[in-house]
Amino acid sequence: MHPETTSIHAGQEIDPTTGAVIPPIYLTTTFERASDGSFPHGYIYTRNGNPNRAMLETCLAALEGGVTCAAFSSGLAAAMSIFQALRPGDHVIAPDDAYHGITRLLREIMAPWGLAYTRVDMRDPQNVTAALRPNTRLVWVETPSNPLLKIADIAAIAEIARRAGALCAVDNTWATPIQQRPLELGADMVMHATTKYIGGHSDVLGGAVVFGANDTFAERVRFLQINGGAVPSPFDCWLALRGIQTLPYRVRAHAANAMQVARFLAEHPRIERVHYPGLETHPDHVVAARQMRGFGGMLSIEVKGGEAEAMAVAARVKIITRATSLGGVESLIEHRASVEGPESTTPLNLLRISVGLEHPDDLIADLAQALA
Numbered sequence: 260m261h262p263e264t265t266s267i268h269a270g271q272e273i274d275p276t277t278g279a280v281i282p283p284i285y286l287t288t289t290f291e292r293a294s295d296g297s298f299p300h301g302y303i304y305t306r307n308g309n310p311n312r313a314m315l316e317t318c319l320a321a322l323e324g325g326v327t328c329a330a331f332s333s334g335l336a337a338a339m340s341i342f343q344a345l346r347p348g349d350h351v352i353a354p355d356d357a358y359h360g361i362t363r364l365l366r367e368i369m370a371p372w373g374l375a376y377t378r379v380d381m382r383d384p385q386n387v388t389a390a391l392r393p394n395t396r397l398v399w400v401e402t403p404s405n406p407l408l409k410i411a412d413i414a415a416i417a418e419i420a421r422r423a424g425a426l427c428a429v430d431n432t433w434a435t436p437i438q439q440r441p442l443e444l445g446a447d448m449v450m451h452a453t454t455k456y457i458g459g460h461s462d463v464l465g466g467a468v469v470f471g472a473n474d475t476f477a478e479r480v481r482f483l484q485i486n487g488g489a490v491p492s493p494f495d496c497w498l499a500l501r502g503i504q505t506l507p508y509r510v511r512a513h514a515a516n517a518m519q520v521a522r523f524l525a526e527h528p529r530i531e532r533v534h535y536p537g538l539e540t541h542p543d544h545v546v547a548a549r550q551m552r553g554f555g556g557m558l559s560i561e562v563k564g565g566e567a568e569a570m571a572v573a574a575r576v577k578i579i580t581r582a583t584s585l586g587g588v589e590s591l592i593e594h595r596a597s598v599e600g601p602e603s604t605t606p607l608n609l610l611r612i613s614v615g616l617e618h619p620d621d622l623i624a625d626l627a628q629a630l631a
């Protein structure tokens with residue numbers, strides 16, 4: 260089945276009791292036990308499972324080509340469950356450029372818990388090989404990376420992990436399953452902040468992990484989901500699933516707009532650099548073109564003149580909104596180093612843009628006047 264059809268139908272059936280085409284929101288924490296003590300519909304208590312969560316998990320697993328999925332209350336809760344499914348004393352290899360919340364989670368929460376980690380530049384898979392230790396259990400990949408849009412070769416890194424007896428997890432938030440399918444490239448699991456493109460409308464926080472196999476590691480993550488309790492509400496699941504229905508079309512339009520905005524910015528005399536893997540001049544363009552179907556809706560720019568100039572450009576935009584986050588229909592711009600805090604290694608003149616679904620000419624005109 261094609262993703263356009265999967266998005267609309269996987270996990271989504273006509274409500275058997277009423278014929279409702281759109282699923283009801285099951286606002287119930289608990290489910291009745293039959294007189295023999297069994298749970299005839301399979302649901303016991305909403306932390307363990309809820310019909311809206313089951314629909315979302317089924318749909319996400321299908322879109323990623325996986326066999327099972329665990330949905331969480333945020334992207335970071337999903338990531339944390341993967342790290343917690345390891346053991347104290349295990350070693351993780353993570354990217355040097357990654358969503359700052361993941362880096363902070365490793366540094367401030369998982370390292371004190373006993374997880375060792377090494378951050379490497381994953382543009383060269385040799386760096387992953389060099390960082391392997393006998394206790395390496397997980398290689399964490401984020402591609403395109405946040406905020407420098409570095410591209411990691413998923414197939415090469417998954418193979419290195421497999422040979423070393425480690426798992427490979429890919430944060431696929433930016434590419435989405437529409438433009439990148441890490442399980443097909445050999446990854447063991449895919450993590451999402453459904454907060455972003457999957458929800459797609461900046462109105463719901465969520466996360467998910469999709470697994471290529473229903474093995475003991477997947478079971479452990481599910482155990483942590485249910486017993487750690489960072490589960491999404493039924494309404495949040497409903498909203499995320501509603502967002503998914505238009506995901507393939509939105510993502511293609513985001514990427515087409517981003518390409519036009521990137522081409523405009525690449526020619527602009529006040530821009531020092533544009534980071535967008537769709538540009539032929541991007542150093543990892545060939546790898547991106549091989550493993551992605553389209554290049555996503557995210558780009559970042561380095562403004563000539565340093566931090567003050569970058570701030571001034573962000574201050575002048577009118578249609579694009581100054582805000583963190585990404586993947587919604589509205590375009591957002593952000594001075595990334597400010598939000599990442601003192602540990603940030605992001606260039607101070609860098610602005611990250613989530614290119615929305617406004618008309619690209621209007622976005623280009625807005626940037627042109629802000630750069631004038």
Ligand SMILES: *Cc1c(COP(=O)(O)O)cnc(C)c1O
Pocket residue numbers: 333334335336358360361401405430432433452453454455464465466
């Ligand atoms: C936003 C984001 C996360 C974290 O998701 P939350 O829902 O904010 O917890 C993780 N990874 C990437 C790439 C993100 O963009």
